[in-house]
Each structure stands twice: as structure tokens, then as C-alpha cells.
Amino acid sequence: MLIDRLLFADKTPLVLKKALDFQSERHLLISSNISNMDTPGYQAKDIDFKGALRTALGTGEGLAIRTTNRHHIGPNSEDIKGLQAEPFGEPDAAKSNGNNVNIDKEMMKLAENQIAYNATIQMISKRTSTIRAAITENAQG
Amino acid sequence: MEDITIKTQLKTALNPGLSPAQNQAGLVPAGKAGPSFAETLTKSIEEVNHLQKEADQAIEKLASGESQNIHGAMLAVNKADTAFRMTMQVRNKIVEAYQEVMRMQV
Numbered sequence: 001m002l003i004d005r006l007l008f009a010d011k012t013p014l015v016l017k018k019a020l021d022f023q024s025e026r027h028l029l030i031s032s033n034i035s036n037m038d039t040p041g042y043q044a045k046d047i048d049f050k051g052a053l054r055t056a057l058g059t060g061e062g063l064a065i066r067t068t069n070r071h072h073i074g075p076n077s078e079d080i081k082g083l084q085a086e087p088f089g090e091p092d093a094a095k096s097n098g099n100n101v102n103i104d105k106e107m108m109k110l111a112e113n114q115i116a117y118n119a120t121i122q123m124i125s126k127r128t129s130t131i132r133a134a135i136t137e138n139a140q141g
Numbered sequence: 142m143e144d145i146t147i148k149t150q151l152k153t154a155l156n157p158g159l160s161p162a163q164n165q166a167g168l169v170p171a172g173k174a175g176p177s178f179a180e181t182l183t184k185s186i187e188e189v190n191h192l193q194k195e196a197d198q199a200i201e202k203l204a205s206g207e208s209q210n211i212h213g214a215m216l217a218v219n220k221a222d223t224a225f226r227m228t229m230q231v232r233n234k235i236v237e238a239y240q241e242v243m244r245m246q247v
Contacts, residue, residue: 012197019204050206057205119211123200123218130193130222137233 006131014080015053016124022049022085023117029087030113033106041098044090044106052085185231189224196221 008014029045036042056079094100176184199214201207208214 010197012200015201015204050204053205054207057201059201059205059207115211119215120204123203123214126218126222127200130225133222133226133229137229 007128011057011080013124013127015057016120016127018053018080018083019049019120020117020124022047022053023113023120025049025085026113027110027117030106030110033101034103034110037099037101037103037106039099042101043094043099044092044101045087046090046109047085047087049083049085052083053080056080056083185228189221189228192217192221192224 026047026049029047033044090100092100092102196217199217203211203214
């Protein structure tokens, strides 16, 4: 669609969208960790989406793939669209009932994730408002 | 005769040490023209584009956890947005002025 080409023309909006997806998924994981803080045998889970995003953007550790020719295979928008991050179990020591949820750590992660989510939302809306201003030729748009 | 209009007084207040006579002499020297209008326009559009690219880079760095600088990214995005709106309004005014001239009865 035309509007998709307008709003998702380059990789930054895709990165923002993917970051929002991951942050809301992380929020669910952290909430479920907190709800299960007394469940025997429960293992706390988390996802590392930042590492996945860095790899997709080609800015991760090690040798980065760069596309200097259009025949090259490298990071492109399809990579970012199909990005997946698998939840992993947290390596904290378990309590006597086999549960390893650290409530203080989870609360801290919840607050951090909330701030990151709000920041991402603000940036995506600021970017969109710039595009809307261009469409309406109106500075208030 | 001494010029005592508000305009002149404002001018002296804004540029202290510049009397109207000095102001005349301080104009761009003849024969040494500055950049053309088209050049100025192209340059400012390129600057806006550059600012937007910088903002995008800051956003990507923040989203991928490469930097923790939320306020830096916010500032970059706001700067790019304001610069873009400013340039757009200047362009709108130019088009408006052109249309005004075109509507003029000769």
C-alpha cells in the first residue's frame, strides 16, 4: 500500500515497530514472572531483543555485514521484519521450591521496560507527525 | 536633521555603534555576491535531510541498545522535526509570494 511505503520507507520505522513488539512481549514475560513469584518450580524468563536488533542492523559484535553493492546479501528491511527473539530462562539460583524469580530484579526490569516503551512510542509519533506535517503542509499537523 | 523615528531608534538599540550612515557603508561590497538563492535553498534542505538522518541513527542506536541516551535521541528527533517544519514554512511562504506576484494585474 502507498501509505506503508510512505511510513515504512526506510529501516528506522521498522526498527521502531519491531522494538515496540519486543518491548510489549517483554512486558508480558516480566508480568508473568512477577505473577509466578510463588509458583513452585517456575523458572523466570526474559528475551534479549536488543542483541537480535543489533544483528539485524549489522551493528553487533564481530564482523558486520555491509551491502556496498546491490547484489550483496546483507541486512535489509525483510530481515528486520522477520526478526524473532526467543525467550530464555534466567540463570539465577533457584529457591528451595525450585522457583528462581527475583522480585526486585523483575520490578527493576518492569520499570526499565516501561520507560523504553514510552520513549519508543514518543519517537514513532514524532516521526509520524513530521510526515503528517509534510502531507498537510501545515506546521500544526 | 536628526532622524528620531521609532524605527531608527530600534535599529540603534539592536546594533549599538552603527549609525544609519555606517549601516549604509556596511552593506555587502559590490561585485562580491553571496551564494545564490537556489544555493541557499538547496543547502538548507540538505541540512534538514542530514538532521533527519542523524535523528534516525540516534533512534536505531537507542532501539538496539547500543546507546542508553534517551534524551539525546529525543533531542535529535525534535531538532529534525523543527528544522523540517521551519523549512516547509519558508517554502510555503515562497510559493505564496510567487502566487501573489502571478495574480498581480499588469
